[in-house]
Amino acid sequence: MAIDLKNLTIKKAHEDLLAKKYTVLELANAYLENIKKKDSEIHAYLEVFDDISAQAKVAQEKIDSGTAHLLTGIPFAIKDNILIQGKTASASSKILEKYHATYDATVIKKLRDVGAIFIGRTNMDEFAMGGSTENSAFGVTKNPHDISRVSGGSSGGSAAALAMDGCLAALGTDTGGSVRQPASFCGVVGLKPTYGALSRHGLIAMGSSLDQAGTFAKTVADTEILFNTLAGQDKMDATTLKSDTYAPSPIKKSLTIGIPRHAMEKGIDSEVLSNFEKTIKQLKELGHTVVDITLPNIGYALSVYYVIMPAEVSSNLARFDGVKYGLHVDGKNSIEDYFATRAEGFGKEVRRRILLGTYVLSSGYYDAYYNKANALRKKIGNDFVEAFKNVDVIMTPTTPSPAFKIGEKTNDPLSMYLADIFTVTANLTGMPAISIPSGFTQEKGVSLPLGIQMTAPHGQEAILFALGKDFLGEK
């Protein structure tokens, strides 16, 4: 039978699998056929795995024996910086092109334990640095809605794989918007959970105080299933939350939504703004209250982010030296090996950020940049805590524009960085944020998806799910 992939959700697929409308292998094969048809053009996947039928067999046994979980047999796309034991994990970098993961990331282990299917690993900006996948060492991922445009990034492959029906759910990582921005560009739901909600064990580190694994799904209800399965304390990541780190808030039927209008005065496309106003109107009609709020230090957020992140990048990427694993380029002596390996293995954006991070951490500039940025980060966090005394959710557009053209920003790194303006704050504060499709804009006859971003206080993902489902009309 032909499976209607376009309208399929995790919930629906789970019911169908239990009702034996199709088998796990038939479901996986339906996606594989679609990948075969579409991915030579889109290039969402770096590799489609060759052991899917063996994985499907394990999942089918769980279903047949009545021990299925909601995610048993659900086909996943996995960003290439999340380790799957025995599989290549390149982070879309030449320096790790031939590296095989020696263990499972905790989020992978959790999916494996419930019998989820790993379809393949997806393209990304090298080491998650970028917002378009144009920084991948292995080519750009095109947007399934318009192949002349980027899919977003850094988790662009995962977002595009889902949007083209090349999987039913996907994992990404989000350091400054790398799940939410591609989700917005590709018209799917993207969640960056509270810092520490999901284990970072087995994620290739970029900025360790900012990194968080995130999810892609077509609906908020599916996102909630993914979050509930993947969240939890992990002894392999000391920064994971205990069940009582943040007390859950009761969810009110009518929520108060705060809008930081003062942060939206310039640099935002008019179609994005009018879509945002439409969203506000819809939320009011659903019985929610919308108020203006002020976040006094938010104007510094992007600058703070682009000091702290490269600082952490330069430290984290010092481990790639051509000695223990990955690419090795031979020099005259061992120190020359480092210089040669890192020159050949790292792409331009990665080298640029390592140099920038080295600068802000170097003696003489450390106080003026790194320390100052950390102090301001704390202030920005306090601004949000203050604002959340009066509102339940803070809402902005996810991105200042719809998906941009491939090549449009490649020669101007700063203009690429400015696209992160709304997303970086959730990483600086550690608060959860979700991007939800809010409609389309027409550009030269092509419909491009737009998204809104909702942020909640630490540990309050449930509020985002409730409001998101209400907004999208999900039960």
Next chain:
Amino acid sequence: MEIKDIEKLATLARIRISDEEKVTFLTEIDAILKYVGEIQKATLGASHTEVGAVYNVLREDGLANTPGQYTKAILAEAPEVAENCIKVKKIL
């Protein structure tokens, strides 16, 4: 910032960069630093030394894995191996 500053950063970061790239990095990093330099204008009250709700801790010292559990898999990823060890160049 000058070319020699970029060269110094590259040396600190152990990355070789071409002369041509030094020029583009100089322009780009200068522009980025000018942008992020905005933070100098901010006045500060709060201290950044407070510990948040989550922080790194070290586990108790002890055997975390069975000895040799990952040896084979890890050595298989090393560029050069000799007798169960990762081979490196002489440093003295």
